[in-house]
Amino acid sequence: MFNNITNEKIYQQVINQIQNMILEGKLKNGDKLMSERELSQKMGVSRTSIREALRVLETMGIIESRQGEGNFICNKIETSLIQPLSMMFTLNNGDYKDIIELRRMIELEAVKLAAIRGTDEELEELKMISQRLTKKDEIYNKGEIDKEIHYKITCMSKNFLIKSLYTISLNLLENFIINSRQKIVEFYHEEETLNLQHKKICEAIIDRNPESAYKYMKKVI
Amino acid sequence: MFNNITNEKIYQQVINQIQNMILEGKLKNGDKLMSERELSQKMGVSRTSIREALRVLETMGIIESRQGEGNFICNKIETSLIQPLSMMFTLNNGDYKDIIELRRMIELEAVKLAAIRGTDEELEELKMISQRLTKKDEIYNKGEIDKEIHYKITCMSKNFLIKSLYTISLNLLENFIINSRQKIVEFYHEEETLNLQHKKICEAIIDRNPESAYKYMKKVI
Numbered sequence: 001m002f003n004n005i006t007n008e009k010i011y012q013q014v015i016n017q018i019q020n021m022i023l024e025g026k027l028k029n030g031d032k033l034m035s036e037r038e039l040s041q042k043m044g045v046s047r048t049s050i051r052e053a054l055r056v057l058e059t060m061g062i063i064e065s066r067q068g069e070g071n072f073i074c075n076k077i078e079t080s081l082i083q084p085l086s087m088m089f090t091l092n093n094g095d096y097k098d099i100i101e102l103r104r105m106i107e108l109e110a111v112k113l114a115a116i117r118g119t120d121e122e123l124e125e126l127k128m129i130s131q132r133l134t135k136k137d138e139i140y141n142k143g144e145i146d147k148e149i150h151y152k153i154t155c156m157s158k159n160f161l162i163k164s165l166y167t168i169s170l171n172l173l174e175n176f177i178i179n180s181r182q183k184i185v186e187f188y189h190e191e192e193t194l195n196l197q198h199k200k201i202c203e204a205i206i207d208r209n210p211e212s213a214y215k216y217m218k219k220v221i
Numbered sequence: 222m223f224n225n226i227t228n229e230k231i232y233q234q235v236i237n238q239i240q241n242m243i244l245e246g247k248l249k250n251g252d253k254l255m256s257e258r259e260l261s262q263k264m265g266v267s268r269t270s271i272r273e274a275l276r277v278l279e280t281m282g283i284i285e286s287r288q289g290e291g292n293f294i295c296n297k298i299e300t301s302l303i304q305p306l307s308m309m310f311t312l313n314n315g316d317y318k319d320i321i322e323l324r325r326m327i328e329l330e331a332v333k334l335a336a337i338r339g340t341d342e343e344l345e346e347l348k349m350i351s352q353r354l355t356k357k358d359e360i361y362n363k364g365e366i367d368k369e370i371h372y373k374i375t376c377m378s379k380n381f382l383i384k385s386l387y388t389i390s391l392n393l394l395e396n397f398i399i400n401s402r403q404k405i406v407e408f409y410h411e412e413e414t415l416n417l418q419h420k421k422i423c424e425a426i427i428d429r430n431p432e433s434a435y436k437y438m439k440k441v442i
Contacts, residue, residue, distance in 0.1 A: 011276055022308050023396075029312050055232055055273045056280045060305050062312075075312045081305065084281050087243050091250050091283075091296045094381050101330075102382045109326045160315045161323045165386070175244075 010045050014053035017043065022062070022073065033063065033071040078164050082171045089172065096173075103169040104221050106162055107150065111201065111217040112210035114156035122156050123206045130202035133195045142195060149198055153205070194220060231266050235274035238264065243283070243294065254284065254292040299385050303392045310393065317394075324390040325442050327383055328371065332422065332438040333431035335377035343377050344427045351423035354416045363416060370419055374426070415441060 008016075021027040033039070036054070040047045054071060057063045061080030063071045089099075118126070129152060133145045154166040197220045204213035229237075242248040254260070257275070261268045275292060278284045282301030284292045310320075339347070350373060354366045375387040418441045425434035 012280070015280065019304060019308060023311050025311070052273055052276045056277050059233070059236065059277045059281075062305070062308060073312070075309065078309060081302065081309075083240060084283070084302065087240060087283060088296065088299060088302075088385070089381070090244050090246070091294070092381050098380045098382045101380050102386075105326060105330045105383075109322075159319045159322050160310070160313050161319045161390075162326075164309070165323075169382075 010049040011052035011056065014039075014043060014045060014049055015056055018053070018057060018062075027073050029073055029075050031073045032069075033073070035070060078167060082168055082175075085168060086172060086175050099169055099172045103166070103173060106166050106169060107153070107221050108214055108217055110154045110157040110159075110162050110166065111205065111213045113159065113162070114153045115205045115208050115210040115213045117158045118156040118205060122152070126152055126156070126202050127206055130199050133198055142191065146194075146198060149202060153201075156205070231270040232273035232277070235260075235264060235266060235270055236277055239274070239278060239283075248294050250294055250296050252294045253290075254294070256291060299388060303389055303396075306389060307393060307396050320390055320393045324387070324394060327387050327390060328374070328442050329435055329438055331375045331378040331380075331383050331387065332426065332434045334380065334383070335374045336426045336429050336431040336434045338379045339377040339426060339429075343373070347373055347377070347423050348427055351420050355420055363412065367415075367419060370423060374422075377426070 018027070018033075027033075034042065036047050036050050039050045043050070054063060054065070058065055058071075059080065061076035061078070062073065064074040064076070065071050088094075126149070129145060129148055133142060133149070151166070154163045157163065197216055201213055201216040201220070204210075204216055239248070239254075248254075255263065257268050257271050260271045264271070275284060275286070279286060279292075280301065282297035282299070283294065285295040285297070286292050309315075347370070350366060350369055354363060354370070372387070375384045378384065418437055422434055422437040422441070425431075425437055
């Protein structure tokens with residue numbers, strides 16, 4: 001039997017063309033796409049197919065449609081991946097312990113990289129964030145500072161995928177376990193101990209000591 | 222100003238309803254969806270909006286349309302995530318070293334978990350795969366056996382997210398670097414040494430020695 005070479009759906013072929021232009025660097029973040037009418041003429045397909053393709057790319061977080069202005073290449077894929085990943089997880093009867101394990105793995109790697117790759121400026125910023133953590137002052141929400149420290153560390157890893165996966169795993173965790181910090185505080189530590197541990201992580205990074213940073217991170221996640 | 226509460230596009234609302242049914246466990250892998258006509262009646266929206274939503278879900282790998290049979294919930298999300306992730310990576314000017322680092326992190330964790338969690342049956346299977354690696358016989362493609370070992374190890378980690386991310390990172394790697402094994406062989410090792418290292422990884426797992434398995438894995442990735 002011969003294969004039908006036009007078996008792939010039209011809207012899918014439109015998506016592929018746009019995807020390839022992105023992968024080849026011909027379309028960049030912020031670039032404006034041609035209008036639906038122009039795309040339809042250039043590719044020789046119906047406007048319905050173009051619209052279907054654009055809907056898909058919009059949901060994927062690859063294009064953004066601004067009313068009255070047109071469609072632009074954007075970069076919200078990180079956020080848009082959270083829903084499909086949550087579904088993939090549910091459809092596979094995933095265990096929430098899998099997410100905790102993933103987050104642990106990412107953070108233990110990130111903290112070592114942060115101690116090696118963080119710029120002097122970032123170390124200074126980390127110092128300032130961590131000082132807020134042990135202040136007795138009630139105006140500071142310790143849970144928020146805690147999050148800020150973990151996020152800062154993943155940025156300092158200078159690995160875009162590690163940073164993205166951290167964000168994704170945190171969101172998955174929040175989808176499946178509400179208020180995980182509260183649970184950690186309740187079950188494993190006194191809040192003050194937890195704050196001190198975070199301070200020690202920061203100090204180890206500032207001392208550029210990856211092994212010590214790793215050791216303290218292991219205690220809080 | 223008031224917010225327009227119906228601001229979210231119709232097709233997006235349809236997607237959300239189906240997504241929520243999946244997340245709540247009301248729709249499971251293999252379930253058949255209602256027909257486009259029925260969905261359109263139940264949700265009180267046009268068939269165009271239903272079709273747009275189904276297109277998106279199909280591209281995401283959440284539903285599969287079988288000709289003459291209808292739409293079914295499926296689970297190809299893992300595969301469908303590779304394209305958006307590749308684009309996210311390109312749009313962010315990602316460095317291919319980031320992918321290598323990610324893969325390294327995943328495999329070093331997986332190999333420890335495999336030594337702890339692998340079933341006796343899986344250890345036996347791993348033994349058989351690894352024996353093929355050092356056979357002089359030309360009929361075995363060593364590159365394929367190499368891949369098989371790494372994949373088996375990530376399955377033995379019993380963490381679904383680790384397994385999925387391994388598959389995704391491997392695909393990203395292949396999108397950005399063609400034939401990475403060939404490069405590893407050329408630059409770092411004699412092929413025979415590489416095969417022996419893999420055998421040692423397998424032996425350490427079979428001995429249920431996570432630290433030793435970790436040590437040998439570190440040498441080949």
